[in-house]
Amino acid sequence: MQRQLDTVDMTLNMGPQHPSTHGVFRMVLTVDGERIVAVEPYIGYLHRGIEKLSETLNYRQVITLMDRADYLANFNNELTYVMAVEKLMRIEVPERAEYIRVILCELNRIASHLMFYGAMGSDAGVFGTAFMYAFQAREKIVAAFESVSGARMMHNFFRVGGVRDDLPRDFGPIMARLIPQLRQSIEDCHNLLGHNEVFIARSKGIGTIGPQEAIDYGLSGPALRACGVAEDLRRSDPYSIYPKLDFRIPVGKDGDCYDRYLLRVEEMRQSLYMVEQALEIIPPGPVMAQVPKVLKPPPGEVYVRTENPRGDLGIYLVSQGGDKPYRVKVRAPSFCNLMALEHLLRDCYIADCVMVLGSLDIVLGEVDR
């Protein structure tokens, strides 16, 4: 449809207090009626200077900051950071610790995707139902996390060289109860939204991006795989015990909101499958390697990246030999995914804008750091 009537564009400020900007994100939309003409994103409302703070804390203390970067995928963030330090110091992690890490990370991926699901449902306009469905399932995972680390979100559980504690003795029974419940919850959630005609009408063909552009923009994670690029670091650049696990990398076709949604649902199933496998073959043994009391990596630099729920989380760590990192750069997946927003919102309606933002699943803690 071309513009047939001469109209004046309106500037609409969305955020930072708008309910569906997923935190304190702000964008200034230029709209022609309901149609978006231009979008200018503004971030930084949650900037806490994690990178600067990291330079003033010792290597162990930084783990707590990583918890707070992507506050919906705490274990995954901790993992990336401790892996970076371990690589710098050439520390071998005990196998059991690796299993514990992967189990927790994959559970955290499910929890994070459930959060995405709930928020997406609310963005699409379901009056709380999708959100409540997702949160009941997520609550069970968070409770399991609490039994492991003592905290529901800010765990501070992974250590350079392993994990803080072994799994609690009743973790096996907890998981035996939890896994079937989660499997049911995921299917319930998907049945509520995934087959809903209105939801499909709202998300199919909205916010599309092609594989070439996606790579050019530096998209990663589900947002990239939804365009058909089968790029998953757990497979293409494997770390930890992922080579020992059997899983499938789902890919989308059109790179639209619906594909991103479907992909995450499938990822939840795959993660659950991985957790099951890992629980079956987890070996006994120590959970901490021998590490010096004061961590002083040799001078050098590493770049470690892992597959976060939101995509490719990279940490660039520079050491000058002291007990504090010289420079920590966090390459946050949400930060990079958000860059493509302008492209994704081309020719969208205001209502689509909410869906697109929801389907990107950004966490502002990570975008702003």
Place this chain on the structure above:
Amino acid sequence: MTALGPKEDNSLAVLLGQTLEGVAAVIEQPQGEAVVTVEPEKLVSLCRRLKEDPGLGFDYLRCLSAVDYGDHFQLVYHLYSMAYGHKMVVKVNIPLEDAVAPSVTAVWRGADWHEREAAEMFGITFTGHPHLVPLLLEEGCDEHPLCKSHPMVALRPPRNGDS
């Protein structure tokens, strides 16, 4: 950590050597990853070659970091090729005063916000960047908090009525 076996290493080094002929660059492989250090002037042409060379195809900018080494800034570009799984690092050293580097947004659009962030955090000017305005910091804040010279204190944002 093991994606690049010795064989691929060599082939990547060979490929890089062929591509980088005529570009004044230092190639080293300290930790399995090829690191290329280049002069700022040649950065963009090098990046373009790395991206467009059919044998290399570094089409994905994994990360763009800036580091303040006290006497100079270093810009670090972590590259990745989706097709081959190659990984490499490009480094550029720029002086502290007159910190100017060419922008690679024309090569990878994903460099956009990374460069804006580096610009405000370190005070580096990226020439050729389409929209080099503060990203995370408040408008009008002319401090560069990630510089080593910047003290670890809270930023004082400009308030209305400040003179």
Place this chain on the structure above:
Amino acid sequence: MPWYVDITARVGAMLIFLILTVLALVWLERKFAGRIQMRLGPMRTGYQGLLQSLADAVKLLLKEDLRPANADRWAFQMAPFVVFVPIFLIFVTIPFSRELVIRNLDMGLFYIIAVSGLSIVGIVMAGWGSDNKYALLGAVRSAAQMISYELPLVLALLGIAMQASSLNLVTIVEQQRFLPNLFMQPLGFTLFMVAALAELHRSPFDIPVAESEVVGGPFIEYSGIRWGIFYLSEYVNLVAVAALASLVFLGGWEWPLLPPAAWFLVKTFALIMVIMWVRATLPRLRIDQLMDFAWKILLPLAFVNIFIVGLYRLYQWPTWTVSLISLAMAIVAAATVYHFPGGERR
């Protein structure tokens, strides 16, 4: 009894009844949605949270009545009343049973249609007067939506009027003593309910007040008692539409055993529960999809409905043929909607 005492008593009784009903409905919606969402809903205030809506009402009454500095004073402050009064006026002619009615108008149906259209002025006033772009956007959406959905709504009611040869609600109800119009005109009923959802700004057509897009739309800047009046009118409107549907399609009070007014309330509340159920289940359509749906699907179907009823009136067809045709059309319509493409994309 002088006439003015009589009319004041009737109107007062109706007002009190409506306010109590709305309090009950708010509680009901929260409990009902809570159950659907696998939670309990309000539990703390009174048994099963029964006093929750009362507590909310008191809170709203005591809250500060804010007005944005640049708001248009008159439009902003008058808007809640301009919305509420027309909606309340609908109840002047809604009969709860043959006698329980403020005034049984001969042109009751027409009166309801005419009066209910006025409340949109209040919404537009609120949207424009708030000096807020979200409010304006919501008001524009609301006006566009109301104008579009008024047509199928009125045409669906026209089918009933044609069949009953009357606009008097009491007459229409009395004709349904043996067979409610629902079975005569399933298509008309479907059209009416869908269009009514849009008129009520209820999910999946709650686009003008969409929380995740325009954050409450026209009501974004309101607080305290004025917001309370909007909220009240929203629920009173819900009762009005459900009451109208139960009168013209479900046969109102005309069922045996229970007292007439009780039957009427049972039917009305059943419809309200369905509307709440829809709200807790469905996502929201987009504005262009909504418009497409109104003009390309609902409106033609409404004409088909009238055509069928006209044929029936003209040729005196047996009742069951009409029911069957109408039902078939409703099914065809549902199938069409199910495969309705998600709007046109450039």
Place this chain on the structure above:
Amino acid sequence: MTGAQFLFYALGLATVMGGLGVVLSRNVVHSALALLLSLIAVAGIYVLLYAEFLALVQVLIYGGAIVILLLFVLMLTRSGESPLVLDNPQKPVALVVSLLFMAIAIVSFFLTRWKLAQAPRGVDFSVLGGSLFQDWVLPFEVASLVLLVALMGAIIIARESPQ
């Protein structure tokens, strides 16, 4: 004064006030709202005259549709940008014309011999429908056709001319 008389004067006052509001208000949206008041008051007068159907039509068409449309258009325009023209050189002419018109109205009002009709007790709806769709169906359809043509004309005028 009977109740009906009181209502008549109240409604008349509302009509006049609304009319004055339309012309005197400096805000176009306020004008539209005043117009609504005036129109609804007129509808009330129709009710007093037992023309209930006409009253309802007045509310439905003018209140529900025309004013909404007006408001819809006014909300989307930026009335602040175009200065209101309250003074123009035609003012004296307008004054003369309106005074003349008023004089004619007053004169004809007093010269006419008003026949006092028997107050009708409402019009039967079916009679109205019959006369509209049987006796006067052709003029009725012609009127709607004219409106349709006007509507299409408006759309064509509003549409940007293709360059």
